[in-house]
Amino acid sequence: MAIKVAIAGATGYAGGELARLLLRHPEAKLVAAVGRSSQGKALRDALPHLLDAPASLTVGADVGDAEVVFTTLPAGEAAKQASAWLAEGRKVVDVGSDFRLKDPKDYETWYGFTHPAPDLLRESAYGLTEFHRAEIKKARVVANPGCYPNASLLALAPAVRAGLVSDDFIIDAKSGVSGAGHTVDEAYLFGSIDSSVRPYGAPKHRHTPEIKQDLALMAGKPVRLTFTPHLIPMTRGLVATCYVSLRDGATAAQVKEAYAGAYTEEPFVRVTSRFPGTKEVFGSNWCLVYATVDEANRRLIAVGALDNLVKGAAGSALQNFNVMYGFPEAMGLGALPIWP
Ligand SMILES: NC(=O)c1ccc[n+]([C@@H]2O[C@H](COP(=O)([O-])OP(=O)(O)OC[C@H]3O[C@@H](n4cnc5c(N)ncnc54)[C@H](OP(=O)(O)O)[C@@H]3O)[C@@H](O)[C@H]2O)c1
Structure with missing residues (x-):
């Protein structure tokens, strides 16, 4: 029996991408699509790419009899509703940011609201699949990583x-x-x-504490981070170029070895032999990682490239769903990138 799932925020970009993937997933049945401004419309009329979504699947206000709720709501909205969904015996995969940070105070500092369910922050599993599988498998609440943290952490993890x-x-x-x-x-x-290319958000972009939190966990100590994102004139795709000094005594050969062995068993991360571009992952759940050492300055340059709506949002949410239910991790995510 397929698992009944709902999307809260189905009419947005991440929700629409999730619907596209879920409609082709052999073990999931999309039973409810929650939206705000398109209520009453068939989902396939609200989102033109969902051509063969059932006509009966209309945008509504509740999650029906879903066993799992995927939320693709703006910051603060999932946190208001998750406790009720969990009390009803459902699981929650939040593509938004409401369960990513462990310290409730960080929501006041970085998001400007008091978290309404701090206990769930302790309970939630951080959904960077490659490094948190064991927690994700057992979790009732999975906090999918942000798109920038996903690319940045996968790029830096082997060295850290x-x-x-x-x-x-x-x-x-x-x-x-x-x-x-x-x-x-x-x-x-x-x-x-x-x-036009425009930097924004620095030094207070909301993904900063999230990246720091998982980097500190990997490093086993607090870290410092300056994070500057840029908006570029294209629809999909994200690249994170990360810089950090090599520790005394560390060599380029050790870096090469760490990256060569890091992701050999991973279904969606590949270490490339040249700088990756966003087009090489377009429409897919892949993240391409490249690392090189600037020997003159003893600095690592590590790059992660992914499609922000797939591996950066809906795809990794589905990957986590597969982990939670013991399905093959790549189920429903097999599409290769679109080229050119
Ligand atoms: N876009 C990305 O690349 C990406 C990547 C990773 C994570 N995320 C996260 O995913 C979430 C959704 O992002 P998005 O880009 O898909 O945003 P979006 O396109 O603006 O979609 C937001 C969805 O939530 C609904 N919504 C908005 N405000 C609401 C409210 N107050 N109450 C109930 N429903 C509301 C919207 O309904 P309407 O259709 O009526 O507006 C829409 O369905 C955000 O938390 C974002 O940080 C996004």
């Missing part, structure tokens, strides 16, 4: 876990406009983004 680098990181990242969702805003109009 091997103890080859210092604790002072700089990440310079670029993302297409779908990263901002389908909200209409002057900043995202074609006339604003076309032929």
Whole structure:
């Protein structure tokens, strides 16, 4: 029997991507699509790419008899509802940010709200699948990583876990406009983004504490991070270029060895032999990782490239769902990137 699932926020970019993937997943049945402004519409009319979604699947206000709720809501919205869903015996996979940070105070500092369910922060599993499988498998609440943290952490993890680098990181990242969702805003109009690249958010971008939190866990000590994302004139795709000094005594050969062995068993991470581009992962659940050492400055340059809506959001949520239910991890995620 397929697992009954719902998407809360189904009419947005991440929710629509999740619907696209779930409609082709052999062990999931999408039974409810929750949205705000399109209520009453068939999902396939609200989102034009969902051509063969059942006509009976209309956008509504509740999650029906779903066993799992995928939430793709703005910050603060999933936290208000998750306790009730869990009390009803459902599991929650939050593609948003409401369960990623372990310290409730961080929500006041970085998100500007008091977290309504701090106990769930202790309970939730951080959904960076490659490094938290055991917790994800047992979890009732999975906090899917943000798109920038996903690429950055996969890029840096082999060096950090091997103890080859210092604790002072700089990440310079670029993302297409779908990263901002389908909200209409002057900043995202074609006339604003076309032929332009713009940094934003630094030094207080909300993904900063999340990246720091998991880097500190990998390093076994607190870390420093300056994170600057950029908006670039394309729809999908994200690349994170990460810089950190090599620890005294660490060598380029050790870095090479750490990356060569890091992801050999992973279904969706590949270490490349040249800088990866976002087009090489377009529409897929892959994250491409590349690392090189700037010998003159004794600095690691590590790059992660992924599709922000797939591996950066809906795809990794589905990967986590597969882990939670013991399905093959790549189930429903087999599509290769689209090229050119
Ligand atoms: N976009 C990405 O690349 C990406 C990657 C990773 C994680 N995320 C996270 O995923 C979540 C969704 O992002 P998105 O880009 O898909 O945003 P989006 O396109 O704006 O979609 C948000 C969805 O939530 C609904 N919604 C908005 N405000 C609501 C409210 N107050 N109450 C109930 N429903 C509400 C929207 O309904 P309407 O259709 O009526 O607006 C829409 O279905 C965010 O938390 C984001 O941080 C996004």
